[in-house]
Amino acid sequence: MEVEVLKRVLARVDELGGISDSAEYLQRTFLSTANREAGERVMGWMRELGMDAAHDAGGTVRGFLAGSAEGKAVLIGSHIDTVINGGKYDGALGVIAALGALEQLKVEGVELPFPVHVLGFSDEEGVRFQSTYLGSAGVIGALDAGMLAVKDEGGLTVEEVISQEGWHECAEVFSYDETNAAGYLELHIEQGRVLEEAGESVAVVSGIFAQARLRVSVEGLADHAGTTPMNLRRDALAGAAECVLAAEGFARENDGMVATVGVMKVLPGASNGIAQTCNFTLDVRCAENDLLESGLGVLKGRFAEISKSRELELKWEVVQVNGAVPCDEGMVADLVKSAEKVTGTARVLGSGAGHDGVMMSRVMPVGMIFVRCRAGLSHHPDEFAEAGDIEAGIDVMVEFLKRRVQ
Ligand code: GLV
Ligand code: MN
Ligand code: MN
Numbered sequence: 404m405e406v407e408v409l410k411r412v413l414a415r416v417d418e419l420g421g422i423s424d425s426a427e428y429l430q431r432t433f434l435s436t437a438n439r440e441a442g443e444r445v446m447g448w449m450r451e452l453g454m455d456a457a458h459d460a461g462g463t464v465r466g467f468l469a470g471s472a473e474g475k476a477v478l479i480g481s482h483i484d485t486v487i488n489g490g491k492y493d494g495a496l497g498v499i500a501a502l503g504a505l506e507q508l509k510v511e512g513v514e515l516p517f518p519v520h521v522l523g524f525s526d527e528e529g530v531r532f533q534s535t536y537l538g539s540a541g542v543i544g545a546l547d548a549g550m551l552a553v554k555d556e557g558g559l560t561v562e563e564v565i566s567q568e569g570w571h572e573c574a575e576v577f578s579y580d581e582t583n584a585a586g587y588l589e590l591h592i593e594q595g596r597v598l599e600e601a602g603e604s605v606a607v608v609s610g611i612f613a614q615a616r617l618r619v620s621v622e623g624l625a626d627h628a629g630t631t632p633m634n635l636r637r638d639a640l641a642g643a644a645e646c647v648l649a650a651e652g653f654a655r656e657n658d659g660m661v662a663t664v665g666v667m668k669v670l671p672g673a674s675n676g677i678a679q680t681c682n683f684t685l686d687v688r689c690a691e692n693d694l695l696e697s698g699l700g701v702l703k704g705r706f707a708e709i710s711k712s713r714e715l716e717l718k719w720e721v722v723q724v725n726g727a728v729p730c731d732e733g734m735v736a737d738l739v740k741s742a743e744k745v746t747g748t749a750r751v752l753g754s755g756a757g758h759d760g761v762m763m764s765r766v767m768p769v770g771m772i773f774v775r776c777r778a779g780l781s782h783h784p785d786e787f788a789e790a791g792d793i794e795a796g797i798d799v800m801v802e803f804l805k806r807r808v809q
Contacts, residue, residue: 404507404801409794412503419444419483419499420491428488428784433526434462434569438486441483441495445523448789449500452509454521456576460565461527461541465577468505471518475585477804478767479504479600482538482759485531490786492592492776496793500590515809517585522577524583524759531555531564533684533722534614539762542577553722580766586734586762588803590772590796594786596779604795606750606772607738613695614757617685618717621646621710622634625671625679629744636677640669643681649705650685653698658700660689690753693724703809728761734770741802742772746795756781772799788794 422444424430424437431437442464449456449466454794456466467476481497501521522542529535551562552710557798565571598606623639646663654662667683675728687702689695703719710717735751742749752773760769774796777787 404503404794404798405510408503408506409790409797410508411506411791412499413790413796414504415448416496418490418572419495421489429485429488429491429537430489431483431485432487432528432531433484434564435531436756438462438484438525439570442525444521445483445498448499449521452502452506454555455790457576457777458570458573458637459526459541459572459577460569460573461538461546462569463538463542463577464523465520465524466502467518467520472516474516474517477585477807478520478522478579478587479589479800480524480759481588481589481591482524483529484524484526484528484530484538485527486782488784489528490780490784491780492786492788493594493781494524494591496592496774496788497590500538500793500800501799504627504804505745507797507801508795508804513805514721515804519804527721532561533618534561535616535723536759536762537561537758538634539759540671541763542579543766544580545762545765559578559601564675579763582644584729586768586770587705587760588734588770588772588800589758589760589775592776592781592786592798593752593755593773593779594776594779595752596753598750598773599777599779601750603748603750604746604775605742606752606773607735607742607797608730608754609735609751610689610727611754611756611758611761612690613692613727614686615695615699615724616722617687617699618720618722619643619646619683619685620720621681622677622718623681623713626677628675628677631677637714638677639681639715640678642710642713643667643683645713646706647683649709650702650732650776651780653688653702653705657689657694657698659691660694663704667724684774686730687769688755695724698764704778725757725761728764728769730760730770733769734768735807737803738770738799741793744802745798770803773798
């Protein structure tokens with residue numbers, strides 16, 4: 404691809420990586436100030452490319468070339484939100500790469516006989532609400548009452564955040580389904596080590612694993628740390644710790660399953676007090692829906708036994724379950740041909756990480772390109788992808804779009 408186009412892509416990854424709600428690290432959660440600023444920046448780049456750009460009430464941004472062909476649009480994008488203390492490639496690269504691919508096609512003078520819409524989703528990580536894909540759910544009309552009622556840590560619901568803190572006054576409603584969209588394509592860093600170990604730049608994604616996100620609460624009795632005998636304690640934190648280890652142990656016993664507790668809050672939170680309440684998140688994933696379902700059943704049972712044996716009360720709330728999503732066979736086949744042409748090889752990989760394609764797949768075919776990332780490290784500030792690998796990924800995207808012209 405053109406050196407200048409690649410340089411712009413890399414500079415934009417750095418630029419977006421500098422837009423954060425924290426002065427110390429990268430954080431852009433759903434509809435935060437930085438999340439909206441990142442959206443403004445992306446819309447500016449869209450306009451530089453001659454695109455019409457706008458955002459919807461949920462903070463998702465979109466651009467398309469005015470006066471381009473009629474017909475079903477090919478959607479390309481990723482997300483502009485990040486985790487807390489995240490890396491600058493997760494999500495942002497996919498949005499910026501989509502603009503890079505269109506710029507490359509412009510340089511080459513290629514006019515696509517179908518419209519292309521670039522999307523930057525405002526929430527894929529689900530950090531603020533534990534409920535993920537709020538941006539992509541919005542554009543396919545899947546933000547249902549259940550999702551709108553989920554609360555953040557401050558007690559605000561998704562609906563309240565959209566109407567109080569977001570871009571609620573905007574008139575734009577992005578609405579995609581099988582009648583106006585031909586498919587959704589996303590480029591993303593692999594967030595695993597397969598490509599690095601294989602010494603390859605890019606892969607084609609076969610599908611996205613099933614995932615469940617839960618909120619668990621263990622209730623005990625706050626008491627004095629100095630005077631309460633060990634055998635009389637109802638320590639919520641000790642019980643929660645046993646649950647965390649039970650989840651870890653269970654996932655280790657089941658090949659292909661992963662379980663993570665990433666957030667834990669201890670109340671009232673005093674060094675000389677026994678914990679009354681311990682609230683924690685639980686994220687469980689695996690390739691098969693059945694294994695996820697049965698696994699959740701087993702884990703709930705184990706947590707209940709632990710709680711009972713310690714005279715604690717367990718609350719188990721399933722915030723979101725997304726079944727495994729296969730990528731579209733036709734898109735996978737075209738991406739494989741495109742990757743083979745660009746790099747000479749095309750490995751096909753499953754994704755343990757969640758992506759916006761999960762939501763988009765409800766109404767259209769989805770396909771994904773993975774780009775190698777250093778040590779497979781992601782959700783970490785040291786996340787990194789080489790320029791040459793990013794270039795290969797964008798070249799695959801360009802080739803995929805050109806193939807649809809023939
Ligand atoms: C997003 O990165 C997820 O897989 O949770
Ligand atoms: Mn991501
Ligand atoms: Mn992520």
